[in-house]
Amino acid sequence: MTPSPRLLLTIDYEPWFAPSRRYDTWTSEKRRELDDKISQQSLDPILETLGNSKATFYLVGEMVEWYPELPEKILNAGHEVGFHCHVHRKLDDIQEIEKDLIASTSWMQKYNVRGYRAPMINTVEAVYPLLEKHNFLYSSSIYAPTGTALKKGNVWEIPASTLVLLKTPTEFRAPRHMNLNLIASGEFPYSSSFMSGLFRHTVYNIIERELKAGKSPVIFLHPYEIVTPPNYFRRFAKDLLHHPMLLPFAFNKSKFLKDLLKNFPTATMQDYVRDLQ
Ligand SMILES: [Zn+2]
Numbered sequence: 001m002t003p004s005p006r007l008l009l010t011i012d013y014e015p016w017f018a019p020s021r022r023y024d025t026w027t028s029e030k031r032r033e034l035d036d037k038i039s040q041q042s043l044d045p046i047l048e049t050l051g052n053s054k055a056t057f058y059l060v061g062e063m064v065e066w067y068p069e070l071p072e073k074i075l076n077a078g079h080e081v082g083f084h085c086h087v088h089r090k091l092d093d094i095q096e097i098e099k100d101l102i103a104s105t106s107w108m109q110k111y112n113v114r115g116y117r118a119p120m121i122n123t124v125e126a127v128y129p130l131l132e133k134h135n136f137l138y139s140s141s142i143y144a145p146t147g148t149a150l151k152k153g154n155v156w157e158i159p160a161s162t163l164v165l166l167k168t169p170t171e172f173r174a175p176r177h178m179n180l181n182l183i184a185s186g187e188f189p190y191s192s193s194f195m196s197g198l199f200r201h202t203v204y205n206i207i208e209r210e211l212k213a214g215k216s217p218v219i220f221l222h223p224y225e226i227v228t229p230p231n232y233f234r235r236f237a238k239d240l241l242h243h244p245m246l247l248p249f250a251f252n253k254s255k256f257l258k259d260l261l262k263n264f265p266t267a268t269m270q271d272y273v274r275d276l277q
Helices: 028-035 043-050 061-066 070-076 094-102 105-110 127-133 180-184 193-198 200-212 232-242 244-250 254-263 269-276
Strands: 008-013 056-060 080-085 143-145 150-152 155-157 160-164 218-221
Touching: 008 080, 008 269, 028 061, 043 070, 043 254, 056 061, 056 070, 061 070, 061 080, 061 105, 070 080, 080 094, 080 269, 094 127, 127 155, 160 200, 160 218, 193 200, 193 218, 193 244, 200 254, 232 244
Parallel strands: 008 056, 008 218, 056 080, 143 160
Antiparallel strands: 150 155
């Protein structure tokens, strides 16, 4: 059945420095120091902002080691906890993906995690049998037009949403990540917080239109876009100078989020998937 339209708001819960990629190879302990409790302290204000609206949080596993209270706090507030990878970095080798996943097994079993979001929404087709083997119900790890729901073996793929500007694509194999190919083929990846950072009003209008058309947009934000870390620009200046394209990730999007929550019904990804079956 087609579930009633709602906004599927997801939060890729990763450290504030994750977009830079410069710290991917540091030790977990050094990354924890760099995070400086920022990801721990931003959770309460985010939960408060969400109020009664439901969202899905895809957690980075090593952050659960740093701040073990994160999953329970999120679940107690009525949201879904999913998995974003154990250490945030590019993962496109299936053996590496499995090793990464196994590193987070214990907390994922404890909290019955059933949803997966690949880092950078960039994965490989072989991830689906792997997710099935590890008891996942669904993934949200490619980009595709709003409303797309794919069955990959026994695992659902509910993509981050794009708006089709040219011809509707018919093949949806991973990787389908945000790159010039995707945009040149006529899909606007409005679900990305990069786009809501640059084109807030346009993205809001697309979401409104897709919901009116009976579709459920999947969009994502990051914690550091909702609660700006203290001295953020000072902390992030060096990375921004190296990669000016990261700038839209540094914009605060709490006003955008509040507008969405005020005007649209939301649901967790898992509730949506259960309605699909
Ligand atoms: Zn991420």
